[in-house]
Amino acid sequence: MLLQTNSNARGANPQTNWSPDMPIISLRDVHKSFGAVEVLKGISFDVRKSEVICIIGPSGSGKSTLIRCINGLNNIQKGSIKVEGQEVNDPKLDLLALRKKVGIVFQQYNLFPHKTALQNVMMAPVLVLKEPKREVEERARALIAKVRLQGKEDAYPGELSGGQQQRVAIARSLAMRPDIMLFDEVTAALDPETVKEVLLTIRELAAEGMTCILVTHEMGFAREVADHVYFTDRGVIVEHGPPDQFFTKATDPRTRQFLSQIL
Amino acid sequence: MSGDAFRLDARRFGQGSFCSRIHWRHGLWLGLAFFGSLAFAYAQSEPEQQVPSAIATLILWLPFILKGFGLNLLMSFIAMAAATVLGIGLGLLQVSRSPLLRAPAWFVTHLFRNSPWLVILFMIMFLVPFEMRLPGGETVRIPDWVKATFAFSLPVMANISEILRGAINSIPKGQWDSAESLAFTRGQTLRWIILPQCVRRAIPPWMNWYALLALATPMASILGVREAVGNAQAAMEAAGARPELLIPFYLFLLCLFFAYIYPIAIWTRKLERKYVVAN
Numbered sequence: 001m002l003l004q005t006n007s008n009a010r011g012a013n014p015q016t017n018w019s020p021d022m023p024i025i026s027l028r029d030v031h032k033s034f035g036a037v038e039v040l041k042g043i044s045f046d047v048r049k050s051e052v053i054c055i056i057g058p059s060g061s062g063k064s065t066l067i068r069c070i071n072g073l074n075n076i077q078k079g080s081i082k083v084e085g086q087e088v089n090d091p092k093l094d095l096l097a098l099r100k101k102v103g104i105v106f107q108q109y110n111l112f113p114h115k116t117a118l119q120n121v122m123m124a125p126v127l128v129l130k131e132p133k134r135e136v137e138e139r140a141r142a143l144i145a146k147v148r149l150q151g152k153e154d155a156y157p158g159e160l161s162g163g164q165q166q167r168v169a170i171a172r173s174l175a176m177r178p179d180i181m182l183f184d185e186v187t188a189a190l191d192p193e194t195v196k197e198v199l200l201t202i203r204e205l206a207a208e209g210m211t212c213i214l215v216t217h218e219m220g221f222a223r224e225v226a227d228h229v230y231f232t233d234r235g236v237i238v239e240h241g242p243p244d245q246f247f248t249k250a251t252d253p254r255t256r257q258f259l260s261q262i263l
Numbered sequence: 264m265s266g267d268a269f270r271l272d273a274r275r276f277g278q279g280s281f282c283s284r285i286h287w288r289h290g291l292w293l294g295l296a297f298f299g300s301l302a303f304a305y306a307q308s309e310p311e312q313q314v315p316s317a318i319a320t321l322i323l324w325l326p327f328i329l330k331g332f333g334l335n336l337l338m339s340f341i342a343m344a345a346a347t348v349l350g351i352g353l354g355l356l357q358v359s360r361s362p363l364l365r366a367p368a369w370f371v372t373h374l375f376r377n378s379p380w381l382v383i384l385f386m387i388m389f390l391v392p393f394e395m396r397l398p399g400g401e402t403v404r405i406p407d408w409v410k411a412t413f414a415f416s417l418p419v420m421a422n423i424s425e426i427l428r429g430a431i432n433s434i435p436k437g438q439w440d441s442a443e444s445l446a447f448t449r450g451q452t453l454r455w456i457i458l459p460q461c462v463r464r465a466i467p468p469w470m471n472w473y474a475l476l477a478l479a480t481p482m483a484s485i486l487g488v489r490e491a492v493g494n495a496q497a498a499m500e501a502a503g504a505r506p507e508l509l510i511p512f513y514l515f516l517l518c519l520f521f522a523y524i525y526p527i528a529i530w531t532r533k534l535e536r537k538y539v540v541a542n
Contacts, residue, residue: 071444073440073443073444099443099445099446100446103444108435110435110437110438110440110441111441112438112441112442112456112460113460114459114460114463123445124445124446124447127447127451128446128447129446169441172441176445176446
């Protein structure tokens with residue numbers, strides 16, 4: 001299997017008293033403001049290893065901000081975010097260690113346009129992790145094959161479709177061997193016909209046991225792959241549950257209204 | 264100049280910049296004007312007087328003027344090299360996260376961007392001593408052309424600093440996000456991801472500033488530097504300061520600079536177009 005994750009090898013972390021049977025991500029009362037605007041108003045949830053979590057909700061409800069906080073791209077004002085027992089909101093945090101554990105894929109792919117697909121995937125392991133180039137290249141080629149882009153190794157991002165670029169972006173994140181993958185509305189900017197190939201890649205990852213947090217508007221996909229669905233609105237979790245229950249027996253009026261608009 | 268004058272929208276470089284809508288036929292017109300003026304000067308000179316014609320005078324003094332032009336080129340190369348190195352440093356300081364570095368860099372950039380080159384030239388000429396004592400006790404004379412070169416590099420440095428700042432800011436924020444999420448540090452992100460993307464965007468305006476710099480070097484003649492224009496003036500003096508020399512000599516200087524700068528302008532224009540298409 002390509003996705004040898006670190007956590008199995010690493011096992012329990014004596015420094016943080018974390019062991020693989022505890023939640024891999026744990027959020028407690030997370031508050032985040034941009035200036036005077038409070039975007040997250042006390043979010044708490046746990047994610048267990050190999051779980052697939054979908055976060056849905058209206059635009060501007062803080063979903064993207066929430067997952068950007070999990071790998072430290074945004075800092076939080078109050079509360080606690082623990083990844084494998086390590087506090088993300090700690091100024092002494094080893095950011096390199098956190099980012100090796102948590103990969104993120106963005107709505108706009110954000111590939112490096114001056115590098116080929118293969119170079120995009122190889123860059124961080126070679127330049128940041130200082131891994132041997134030959135080894136990384138082998139892994140990168142395998143990852144590109146895994147996202148079904150054999151033959152596109154030497155194409156520049158500008159020569160690829162949105163869906164292809166997004167799959168390169170997924171491969172690029174996987175090259176860091178993360179334990180957790182965050183997907184921030186990764187299909188929102190894509191043409192409908194290329195959405196499918198990206199979702200297929202994510203579905204395979206989930207099936208291989210990757211811990212995934214998805215912010216998405218693809219309700220059908222959420223229902224199919226998620227172990228747990230969270231509905232956020234105005235910075236709080238309004239309702240959550242396993243997908244079958246969530247999509248059929250939602251109790252909160254806000255959830256019901258949102259689902260009726262989107263389904 | 265407004266703050267976004269150097270926002271790097273490649274489509275804007277062509278319009279309003281000095282090389283807009285240029286064509287080889289413009290060179291042809293200039294050449295015609297030059298040779299036409301020679302004919303005019305020749306017709307004016309009276310053959311019975313025993314003075315050499317304007318053309319003959321020009322040809323006689325040609326090596327002297329061209330030697331001066333060599334100094335123009337040398338000054339432009341050295342000044343551009345210095346301006347590039349200093350400008351990149353200043354530009355990077357301008358995007359530093361520390362206000363203690365950012366503020367002085369901003370000040371220096373805007374001071375030299377918004378001052379007349381001639382004033383900078385005079386200031387450097389009179390502020391920098393004509394000789395310098397080395398730690399060993401020897402004194403080294405600083406030639407005027409070196410001081411002039413330094414003076415010319417300052418405004419170009421400031422503009423390169425601003426070009427770089429604009430180019431860095433024009434890179435989408437998502438590039439920083441994805442680099443950060445892949446554990447790149449800020450320095451690594453600049454080095455491997457942001458700056459390589461800036462080079463392409465910054466080269467056409469950089470070349471534009473080189474052309475402006477090369478065209479400004481004759482200003483040094485005001486302070487006695489023996490470059491092409493100064494030498495041409497000295498040659499006209501020596502040849503008796505005859506009025507019919509003026510037009511052929513100055514037109515020759517015009518053609519000389521034109522022949523050098525024009526291909527650069529055309530090349531810049533081509534690169535601009537190429538990058539607009541590539542983007």
